[in-house]
Amino acid sequence: MTVRTPEAELIVLEGTCPSEEAEMLLQRLLATPEAVVDLRRCESLHAAVIQVLLAAKPSLQLPPTDTALGTWLRALLLPPVTD
Amino acid sequence: MNELLVQFGIESRELVAEASDGLLQLERSPQDAECLDRVFRAFHTLKGGAGIVEFAAMERAVHAAEELLSEARTGRRKISTALVEGCLAGLDQVGQWLDALESSGALSEDANDRAEALISRLAAIDGFDKKPTTGIRAAKPWVAALRARHSSRGDAITAIRYAPGADCFYQGEDPVARIGTLPLLSAQELAPLNPWPSLSELDPYSCNLVLMALTAAPVDSVRAHMQGHSGECEIVDLTSASSTVAADGSIFPRARAVLQSQLTLLMEGAPKQFQGRVSSAGLTASNVLRSMRRDDDAQTVRHATDASLTAKSSEPLRRSLERLLAPDAPMPASPAAPPGPETASRTLRVDAQRIDALVRLTGELTTAKNALIHTTAQAQIEGLGLAAGLTGLAAVFERLIGELQQSVLALRVLPLRTVLQRFPRLVRDLSSTLGKPVTLYIKGDHTEADKAIVEMLFEPLLHTLRNSIDHGVEEPSVRVERGKPVVASIQIRAARQDDRVVIEVEDDGAGVDVERVRRVAVDRHIATEEELQAMDDAQVIDLLFAPGFSTVATVTELSGRGVGLDAVRTAIERIGGDVSIASRPRHGTCVSFSLPFSVMMTQVMTVEAGGQRFAIPVEALVEILRVPRAAVSGVGSAQVLVHRERTIPIIDLAGELDGTREPSPDAEEFIVALAAVAGEFIALRVDRVGERMEIILKPLEGLLEGMRGITGTALLGDGRVLLVLDLKEMLS
Numbered sequence: 001m002t003v004r005t006p007e008a009e010l011i012v013l014e015g016t017c018p019s020e021e022a023e024m025l026l027q028r029l030l031a032t033p034e035a036v037v038d039l040r041r042c043e044s045l046h047a048a049v050i051q052v053l054l055a056a057k058p059s060l061q062l063p064p065t066d067t068a069l070g071t072w073l074r075a076l077l078l079p080p081v082t083d
Numbered sequence: 084m085n086e087l088l089v090q091f092g093i094e095s096r097e098l099v100a101e102a103s104d105g106l107l108q109l110e111r112s113p114q115d116a117e118c119l120d121r122v123f124r125a126f127h128t129l130k131g132g133a134g135i136v137e138f139a140a141m142e143r144a145v146h147a148a149e150e151l152l153s154e155a156r157t158g159r160r161k162i163s164t165a166l167v168e169g170c171l172a173g174l175d176q177v178g179q180w181l182d183a184l185e186s187s188g189a190l191s192e193d194a195n196d197r198a199e200a201l202i203s204r205l206a207a208i209d210g211f212d213k214k215p216t217t218g219i220r221a222a223k224p225w226v227a228a229l230r231a232r233h234s235s236r237g238d239a240i241t242a243i244r245y246a247p248g249a250d251c252f253y254q255g256e257d258p259v260a261r262i263g264t265l266p267l268l269s270a271q272e273l274a275p276l277n278p279w280p281s282l283s284e285l286d287p288y289s290c291n292l293v294l295m296a297l298t299a300a301p302v303d304s305v306r307a308h309m310q311g312h313s314g315e316c317e318i319v320d321l322t323s324a325s326s327t328v329a330a331d332g333s334i335f336p337r338a339r340a341v342l343q344s345q346l347t348l349l350m351e352g353a354p355k356q357f358q359g360r361v362s363s364a365g366l367t368a369s370n371v372l373r374s375m376r377r378d379d380d381a382q383t384v385r386h387a388t389d390a391s392l393t394a395k396s397s398e399p400l401r402r403s404l405e406r407l408l409a410p411d412a413p414m415p416a417s418p419a420a421p422p423g424p425e426t427a428s429r430t431l432r433v434d435a436q437r438i439d440a441l442v443r444l445t446g447e448l449t450t451a452k453n454a455l456i457h458t459t460a461q462a463q464i465e466g467l468g469l470a471a472g473l474t475g476l477a478a479v480f481e482r483l484i485g486e487l488q489q490s491v492l493a494l495r496v497l498p499l500r501t502v503l504q505r506f507p508r509l510v511r512d513l514s515s516t517l518g519k520p521v522t523l524y525i526k527g528d529h530t531e532a533d534k535a536i537v538e539m540l541f542e543p544l545l546h547t548l549r550n551s552i553d554h555g556v557e558e559p560s561v562r563v564e565r566g567k568p569v570v571a572s573i574q575i576r577a578a579r580q581d582d583r584v585v586i587e588v589e590d591d592g593a594g595v596d597v598e599r600v601r602r603v604a605v606d607r608h609i610a611t612e613e614e615l616q617a618m619d620d621a622q623v624i625d626l627l628f629a630p631g632f633s634t635v636a637t638v639t640e641l642s643g644r645g646v647g648l649d650a651v652r653t654a655i656e657r658i659g660g661d662v663s664i665a666s667r668p669r670h671g672t673c674v675s676f677s678l679p680f681s682v683m684m685t686q687v688m689t690v691e692a693g694g695q696r697f698a699i700p701v702e703a704l705v706e707i708l709r710v711p712r713a714a715v716s717g718v719g720s721a722q723v724l725v726h727r728e729r730t731i732p733i734i735d736l737a738g739e740l741d742g743t744r745e746p747s748p749d750a751e752e753f754i755v756a757l758a759a760v761a762g763e764f765i766a767l768r769v770d771r772v773g774e775r776m777e778i779i780l781k782p783l784e785g786l787l788e789g790m791r792g793i794t795g796t797a798l799l800g801d802g803r804v805l806l807v808l809d810l811k812e813m814l815s
Binding site for chain 2: 052
């Protein structure tokens with residue numbers, strides 16, 4: 001299991017997050033809407049998981065900007081900036 | 084008829100209903116792309132089904148309609164009334180074929196001619212919209228917006244907009260990864276396809292994403308990367324001035340090569356190998372197309388192959404392949420994925436007969452339970468030791484069987500939509516035939532009722548709607564004079580009220596002409612002048628339901644089909660319902676149907692007379708009275724009772740139902756069950772009053788069928804048969 005809830009208002013996603021984890025993430029976010037989602041130890045996220053994050057718009061802790069995943073997730077999950 | 088054909092029939096009817104529904108909606112709002120998709124999908128599936136059971140005529144006809152819709156989807160054709168009517172005509176034809184299929188197991192003999200007639204009718208429909216054809220080539224707004232947001236990415240030469248199919252996650256696809264791994268990716272964006280639902284309604288496994296990307300890779304390598312995707316994908320070459328769009332399903336290089344080689348094959352070779360060459364080229368090409376989920380094109384190629392073989396000329400197939408290979412060939416978008424597997428797995432299609440068998444079994448079980456309760460009571464009376472245990476057990480049985488019965492009856496429940504959805508189409512046709520514009524509004528079509536009730540409602544409701552349009556709604560000129568909107572409105576409102584289902588059909592027409600009803604009633608000897616004088620307007624209007632009544636001087640083709648409103652009332656009353664008309668002159672008419680939710684359970688009160696037990700439906704029962712002999716007076720041979728200033732006829736149950744038995748001997752006191760039927764009272768003289776119970780009413784069968792005064796039977800716990808009285812018949 002790569003979705004963990006170490007604290008009441010914190011959901012940690014670690015390693016590879018396959019599509020099966022979308023449901024689990026959704027359930028946790030429904031139970032704790034204010035929860036912060038920590039993606040810092042994530043290696044990859046399936047589109048279904050990303051879809052839940054997009055729909056729920058929780059506060060995120062993203063991997064650093066100098067990593068490929070960090071840049072990629074920022075581009076996907078943070079609203080595009082219009083010039 | 085084999086199982087496959089049966090399934091095909093059921094599914095096709097559902098699809099026809101869905102498509103008609105959608106077409107009507109489309110006619111009102113031609114811009115509704117979602118609705119257009121739905122209609123297109125229905126036609127597409129219908130065609131697929133016809134292909135599977137090998138009804139070539141139907142397949143061809145539906146294909147022709149599907150083509151039109153496909154052109155409308157790509158914006159090359161406008162949704163016109165002619166298009167909607169053409170497609171509806173196609174559905175009508177399919178309906179007739181399905182009828183023929185059900186009765187004979189095959190399409191009618193003239194199926195081919197009919198299909199051709201339909202195809203030429205559809206082909207004659209004009210309405211190509213010239214503008215959007217250029218629109219396909221014009222730069223898409225999303226491309227401009229995407230480039231503007233990533234203006235620093237000057238190296239991008241290809242733009243992609245990818246909307247994966249809703250079920251793509253189930254197919255093991257990761258669209259984000261697919262776009263993320265595009266070669267030379269320079270920008271990527273994600274957005275919801277439709278607005279996000281609330282989180283609690285979000286289905287995490289139904290893909291609702293649109294992915295957009297810019298890449299420095301050329302169009303061809305992007306196409307290769309996207310090969311085999313589900314859903315819709317647009318790939319735009321930013322380097323070419325015209326920005327041609329490769330619509331979804333454009334032919335990939337390898338497939339293109341295969342098709343090209345089939346074309347070459349067709350052009351050369353000795354004439355004697357003609358047949359083999361055409362068949363194999365056609366087969367290969369259609370297989371290639373099918374592997375790319377381009378079933379429509381595959382089918383076109385198949386038809387072209389057939390045509391080539393018949394005509395002994397490679398020309399049709401060649402032309403068809405050339406069309407596919409043409410660089411700007413307009414490609415119909417592949418149909419969107421069918422509704423998610425979620426809906427499919429949550430419903431189960433079960434043969435109605437199996438459900439009925441379950442209902443029957445539950446009925447038997449109820450009878451057995453009643454027997455158990457009876458035996459338990461006997462045991463208690465006889466003071467057997469086991470009585471207490473048995474009583475407890477019987478109570479458990481009673482509860483469980485009650486629950487079982489409810490669940491089983493719930494299986495037979497259908498939403499009224501199943502019958503109501505047919506009316507928009509019919510009203511549309513009626514309204515155009517009569518030249519009276521009418522809009523039909525349906526409310527509460529989710530209201531549920533037992534299958535038997537829902538299914539029998541069609542005729543009565545259709546008759547009511549016909550009456551409304553034919554007699555209720557005024558001619559448009561009259562409506563204008565009266566200051567009413569030219570387009571009349573008819574509302575069908577359905578709602579559940581306790582254990583009844585109430586359906587009202589209300590129009591904003593002229594209302595019932597009460598004076599005319601009075602005149603006609605006299606003319607046709609339905610009521611005398613004197614009787615009419617005593618009646619108020621409501622009672623006069625009720626005469627419309629009297630047998631043989633029709634206020635139209637000339638019976639129109641529409642409303643006069645030999646069935647009057649009396650037939651409507653009879654049909655409704657047979658299932659324990661009621662129908663009435665309320666009218667406001669110049670404002671409109673409202674016909675209300677009140678129906679039982681279920682036909683199964685009937686609440687009755689048992690009574691005994693002459694040693695026989697009978698049941699009186701509780702809904703008719705007013706009260707049980709003990710009447711002193713003095714309150715009963717004889718009028719001729721009949722006896723009447725004066726109760727609360729009403730004179731009520733007394734029927735001696737023992738004598739009435741069994742002519743050979745002597746009427747109950749006069750006693751000091753009479754026990755009567757007072758019942759009301761259609762506003763009139765009768766008093767049934769009985770010997771004893773039993774208990775109230777719920778029974779499953781079985782209609783009379785066999786020898787008992789014609790028996791007067793009895794509506795049906797139920798089996799009692801002790802094995803005796805309970806006769807349920809038909810008070811209405813007794814009164815007449």
